[in-house]
Amino acid sequence: MQIVFTVLVLLLAVAMSGVLSRLSPVRLPLPLFQIAIGALLAAPAFGLKVRFDPELFLLLFIPPLLFVDGWRIPKRQLYQLRGPILALALGLVLFTVVGVGYFIHWLIPAISLPVAFALGAVLSPTDAVAVSAIVGKNRLPPKLQHVLEGESLMNDASGLVAFKFAIAAVLTGSFSLWQASLSFVIIAVGGLAVGAALAWVLSLGRKLVAQWTDDEPAIQVVLLLLTPFAAYLVAEHFGVSGILSAVAAGIAMTYTDSGQGSSAMRLQSNSVWSMLEFVFNGMTFILLGLQLPSVVGLAQVDAQAAGNVPVWHLFVYVAAITLVLIALRFLWVWVTYHLKSFRMLLQGSPVRPVNAWVLLVTSLSGVRGSITMAGVLTVPLEISAGTPFPGRDLLIFLATGVILCSLLVGSTLLPLVLPKVPTPAETMKDKEERAARLRLAHAALDGLEQAQMRMRQGLNEESLAVLAEVGADLAKVYRNRIDAESDTTEIAARANLHRNFERDLRMAAIYAQRTELHRLRDAHLIDDDVFTVLLRDVDLAESWLAGPLVSKH
Missing domain, CATH: 1.20.58 (Methane Monooxygenase Hydroxylase; Chain G, domain 1)
Known part of the structure; x- marks a missing residue:
């Protein structure tokens, strides 16, 4: 009963966070409201306690979110931008692990270098969802948006794999770069292969089920919902990356499901995924907020682990680490861009000058989120029997602080910097x-x-x-x-005016139909079954009309 009550409270909190973010006079990103609600629920006045199981969190929340991101991300842009995406998702992760690791060890000598590398690894994954929540949809330049989405899809796996090897080095006291590199390739390629193969197999299975059940939409949607969890679990069973498997399954689903299913199935599927995406994203940040009081409560212990420094030093450490993460990201993007420009110059291709505002937005978009929180909480309690893991509580405190600090920095600076980024009047998508x-x-x-x-x-x-x-x-x-x-302004303007009038009149007719439907039901002239069928037809007509009918030309 307690579990059911807790889940219901969390669902209510997710819904209320959306309401508060819209009613608030201060425009703050939705994740900050959700973290604040989580912290409030964990306060003594409410006393909501949720035991955060990182393994369970990774299974329940991360696969469906990454799956739907992989499903919806434009595949052509993902392929065209594979260079900068891989540079950020692989190269920047390694650069962050080494750079932040050495900085943390220098800043806090009580943290050994292997432990510092582990913290740097778990801080390397970024959260594109948090960035979208900060700047809003379609506010970033399309190319930059695709790069950030692709980076977020890939660096979750690379960061967590690097974290895994860093933790193994702490536990065993040894580290082999060759062995780690080979294992990384096997884990990554294996995860991608398992996800793609499983998506193909499950797609064939859904086609057979559709034939047996006359293409019942609800059955199809349920089977589709199970796909990311199956991809994750099968990949983890074989010792490869479950995260990359979920991503690969989502990407492959675009091709394996091409032309499959009815329009009713697609409509239901989109509605269900949109709802789950909102709920799961909201719960991740609310769960993060629920951990805040316990993490802050360990500040005195953390200060001792950091070398008996004053407690306020811990908050300075968090700010310093956040600034170094932004600086390293800026440096990496700046260097890779100039290397690309130099290569294009050698090839005789035209080189466009770098826009400093684009570099700054890219650097500030490296917001940390739920993957970092889930990863740091998987740090083992002990190295061996009776020997506690060195500075585990301190690592959790620093990681949590960096998540919040990166959100605050992004929320404050991105809205100020983004208007200075040039955007074309008509994008390639338009x-x-x-x-x-x-x-x-x-x-x-x-x-x-x-x-x-x-x-x-x-x-x-x-x-x-x-x-x-x-x-x-x-x-x-x-x-x-x-x-x-039409390319003729007068013809296009008249046609769009005609379409606007047509939409307004059709919308008025639909409202009249809906009003009459409710009157007929209230007067007991039609049954609820008839009412439901006809109301669905009216709602589908309205949803079609609500689309972007006006040309952007």
Whole structure:
């Protein structure tokens, strides 16, 4: 009963965090509200206690979130930007582990170098979700947004694998760079292979189930929800990266599920995933907030572990480590960009000057989040029987502090810096969307003409007239869409005005239909079953109309 009550409280807290973030006069990112609510729930007045099991957290929360990110991330951009993504997800992780590790050991000599490397490794993964919550959707330049999303997908695995080897070095007292590198390649490649293979197998399974169940959407959605957990568990069973397996399963799902399933299944699936994504992301930060009082309560013990320094020194350490993380990230991005420019110069390709604001936004976007918290809490309690792990509580305190500090720095500086980043008036995505809409309209007209030619056979004169009338009405809709994408400003403006009027009038008709439906049900003129079916039709029509009908051209 206690578990059920706790889950319900956490769900309520997630919902309330969304309400508070919108009502608050101060525009702060949603994760900060969620962390604050978690800390409030853990205060003595409420006394909510949740035992944070890192292994369970990694299983329940991380696979579905990474899976849906891998599923939705644009695959072409992921491939085109593979260079900068891998440079950040692999190269920057190693640079961070070494650079921050040595800095922490110099700053806090009581922390040994292997332990400092472990802390640097667990601090290396970034959280693109937190960045999106800070700056809002579609606020970053598209190319930078794709790079950050790809980096966040990949560096979770690379950071946690590096953390695993650093912890092993602390426990065993030995470290082999060759063995660690070989193991990393096996773990990473194995995880990607398991995820892709499992996505393909499960996709075939869902196709068979769809045939047996007449393509029942609910069954398809449930099976799809199990995919990231299956990918994670199978990969971990074989000793490879479960995180990368979940990512690979999400990426592969785009291709294995191409054209599969009904429109009803896709609509339900998108709704379910959107809800789960909001809930799981919210719970990760609320759980982080729930740990804050216990972590802060250990400050005196942490100060002793840091060499009997004053407690306030710990907060200085957190700020210093956060600043070094930002500085190392800036340095890495600056160097890699100039190396790329130098290579392009040698090849005779044109080189564009670096934009300092883009470099600064990229550096400030390295916000830490739930992976860092889950990773640091997996630090073992003991090195061996009776020998405690050196400075474990101090590591947890520093990691938690850096998460909060990076969120605060990003929340404060990113909104100030982002407006200075140049953004094109029309992005490549906008151009492609406009061109695709134009081609779809032409394809629809061709399909209408071919269908009318087939349907004319065997019809009498009256039926032919009705068919011509219906065809003309539908053709007019698609010709208006073609006009909306016209290069002639006057034609496009008139077409868009026509579409806006059409949408407003259709919306008024839909509202009238919904009002009448409720009146019929309240008057007991229709049953609830009939009401539900008709209301769903009206809602689907409204959701279609709510789309971006106006051309961006």
